[in-house]
Amino acid sequence: MNIVRELEHEVKRAQRGDREAFIRLFRRLEPELYGLAKSILKRDEDCADAFQETTLKAYKSLSTLQKPKYFKTWVIRILINECNQLLRSRERTVVMAEVPERIRTSNYYEDIHKLDLREAVERLDESLRIVIHLFYFQDLPIKEIASVLDITDGAVRARLHRARGILFDQIKQNRKGKLAYESF
The missing domain is CATH 1.10.10.10 (Winged helix-like DNA-binding domain superfamily/Winged helix DNA-binding domain)
Structure with a gap:
């Protein structure tokens, strides 16, 4: 079975309620998603927050995904939206501890x-x-x-x-x- 079909099969299992399938999907995508978040946000703690929110939103709305073959694209879009949300909230926050030395x-x-x-x-x-x-x-x-x-x-x-x-x-x-x- 090729990788795309394997991924699609895991998505369908996760949509039917298989939590382990969902965990396997996110473990497989985690390095790529984290790398993308890091390139947008720069800070590890923000990347962790964005990844956590993305995981939660994807899990809650997985049943709305109509085409399992686009799971990765769908998750990336969620992640980018979460990163942008964090950047917007960061702009509104001034952290004194981050003043450069x-x-x-x-x-x-x-x-x-x-x-x-x-x-x-x-x-x-x-x-x-x-x-x-x-x-x-x-x-x-x-x-x-x-x-x-x-x-x-x-x-x-x-x-x-x-x-x-x-x-x-x-x-x-x-x-x-x-x-x-x-x-x-």
């Missing part, structure tokens, strides 16, 4: 040569970062990404193209920095 004085472009690819992805604008994450780290097709983000296929392609260009420039800049450093 020192102000960073280095320039963004000076720091690029120190980045690895994942760090470069994390520096992208949120709309680009999410598309890159869903496409490369979650292996979602463009059509599903468009559905999850409620944008057109063309918008997904445009964001991927823009993000790839930015990442290419960062990697190129990184290599130039290493070459210049190594020549001394």
